[in-house]
Amino acid sequence: MxxxxxxxxxxxxxxxxxxxxxxxxxxxxxxxxxxxxxxxxxxxxxxxxxxxxxxxxxxxxxxxxxxxxxxxxxxxxxxxxxxxxxxxxxxxxxxxxxxxxxxxxxxxxxxxxxxxxxxxxxxxxxxxxxxxxxxxxxxxxxxxxxxxxxxxxxxxxxxxxxxxxxxxxYDELYKMFVSMIRMLAEALDARDPLTKGHSERVARYAWLIGKRMKLDDQMCFELYQAAILHDIGKIGIEDRILRKSTGLTESEYELMKTHTEIGARILSAIQPNRFFQKSIDTAMLHHERMDGSGYPKQLKGEEIPLFARIVGVADAFDAMTTDRTYSEGMSVRDAAAELIRCKGSLFDTDIVDIFIEILENCSYDLRLFPNTDDM
Ligand SMILES: [Fe+2]
Missing domain, CATH: 3.30.450.40 (GAF domain)
Structure with missing residues (x-):
């Protein structure tokens, strides 16, 4: 050569x-x-x-x-x-x-x-x-x-x-990140046994709505993360209010409402912040309603970020269908009817329609509700 x-x-x-x-x-x-x-x-x-x-x-x-x-x-x-x-x-x-x-x-x-x-x-x-x-x-x-x-x-x-x-x-960090999110949700469950499993169910509903809206995988993951952490601020609510088995007085309700701001504050502490911005906004704004009647900022319509609107629907549905000590949960069909009745005024019409489609596909039987195993 x-x-x-x-x-x-x-x-x-x-x-x-x-x-x-x-x-x-x-x-x-x-x-x-x-x-x-x-x-x-x-x-x-x-x-x-x-x-x-x-x-x-x-x-x-x-x-x-x-x-x-x-x-x-x-x-x-x-x-x-x-x-x-x-x-x-x-x-x-x-x-x-x-x-x-x-x-x-x-x-x-x-x-x-x-x-x-x-x-x-x-x-x-x-x-x-x-x-x-x-x-x-x-x-x-x-x-x-x-x-x-x-x-x-x-x-x-x-x-x-x-x-x-x-x-x-990267793989190990990702696993650590996901388990940290789950740990936060579990910490809330431990404080609030009345609503145990609520965060996980809301996250599952939200994730399915996101999938059906054709959000990409990354967005669906962020939505799941935001939804599982939406009520994390309840960690900062006193036991006498959080665990109260009867209805809340007006002043107690005012205190309970602060879980939105507390949640946003807790999540703001996680660095780097930009990974949690949507979760921070969702914790803060998931009780806002389309007609401006929600809290804490009385935002209206599309002023409310998409994730907060999705979690708002999923959260309301789970709250309606879950048994509480002071009230029995509604049937799935009744809760669906309630969502439909309030669409446009309290809830985003498109999101309610999508969620109803998902419920119809499993014949209103939550045991047949699709799971998130393929996440
Ligand atoms: Fe909440």
């Missing part, structure tokens, strides 16, 4: 590598990232088959997450214990392993030992942690992997592992 051709092929390799990295860093979903990493690795190494293994820290297992040219369910083993096989060894030492004589190696983690003649296994490690490994099997053109392939694969694996690390961090 002349120096120019060598240089040209190096430039080609590098530009492929750069393209691969750009694509990887744009993805955030862990499964997308795993498959993306593997596809890029295959493209660069020109491997015939490939596997991506991920360490599941909590279970202490190494799991096959993505594959190329070999269906994962056809593997003799899709899960390895920590330290098992070549994959386990590479993950333990953090060093790539190139095997050119597979017949001499019996390894449970190799998919098709009899078919693969060379196997290149590289670790995926970032920030001092081993996250997994990639195995490349045989070259497309029939030649063997060499040390040049190993070098290239190691560089790409290092960069890929960073993308994977970021995605895992």
């Amino acid at each position: 002349t120096t120019i051709t060598k240089l040209e092929s190096k430039v080609k390799e590098l530009s492929k590598l750069l393209g691969a990295l750009k694509e990887l860093n744009a993805a955030i979903d862990l499964q997308d990232i795993s498959q993306g990493i593997l596809d890029q690795m295959v493209m660069i190494s020109e491997a015939k088959g490939a596997l991506l293994w991920v360490l599941e820290k909590e279970k202490n297992l190494i799991v096959a997450k993505a594959s190329y040219g070999i269906p994962i369910d056809s593997l003799p083993k899709q899960t390895l214990s920590d330290g098992e096989g070549i994959v386990g060894k590479v993950m333990m030492t953090g060093k790539a392993e190139l095997i050119t004589d597979t017949e001499s190696v019996i390894d449970s983690s190799v998919a098709y030992p009899s078919l693969a003649t060379t196997i290149l296994t590289v670790p995926l490690q970032a920030k001092g942690q081993v996250l997994g490994a990639i195995q490349l099997m045989d070259k497309e053109n029939g030649s063997h992997f060499d040390t040049r392939d190993r070098e290239l694969a190691v560089i790409l694996a290092e960069q890929s592992a960073l993308a994977m690390y970021n995605s895992q961090m």
Whole structure:
């Protein structure tokens, strides 16, 4: 190979590598990232088959997450214990392993030992942690992997592992974020056993309204979050009022109404604020009514933000259909009739119509009400 051709092929390799990295860093979903990493690795190494293994820290297992040219369910083993096989060894030492004589190696983690003649296994490690490994099997053109392939694969694996690390961090943060929201709602339930489960049900109704209005997934998630937290301010209402089993006096009712402002204040404390702005507004404004008769700001019509209008309908419906110590809940049909009677004056007409459609679809039987499992 002349120096120019060598240089040209190096430039080609590098530009492929750069393209691969750009694509990887744009993805955030862990499964997308795993498959993306593997596809890029295959493209660069020109491997015939490939596997991506991920360490599941909590279970202490190494799991096959993505594959190329070999269906994962056809593997003799899709899960390895920590330290098992070549994959386990590479993950333990953090060093790539190139095997050119597979017949001499019996390894449970190799998919098709009899078919693969060379196997290149590289670790995926970032920030001092081993996250997994990639195995490349045989070259497309029939030649063997060499040390040049190993070098290239190691560089790409290092960069890929960073993308994977970021995605895992994002995943963990997201889970923490969702559980924090649930924890706040549970804290309210614990203070107010009379309305236990109210926040979760309102959130479910609101989310279904959002879905039917064709709000996008992100908006539906934010709506669910805002709805589950809508009454969080009740945490700040005294027990003698919050837990009162008979009707409230006028002054007690005035105090109860302050849960809207208290809720907005509590949620304003969460940083970064912009993630919670819609929840803050919903906590503050879910008792506003279309004709301006609500509280605390007496907003009218579309001055009331969309989420607060949706939660207003869901909240009123749940309040009407839930048994209280001092009153039995209305039937679903009666509550639906009440929403229809008050649409336009108290509630947003379109939102009521959408909610009634949802109720009709489950024949007014809340046990058949669609759930939010696909959230
Ligand atoms: Fe409320």
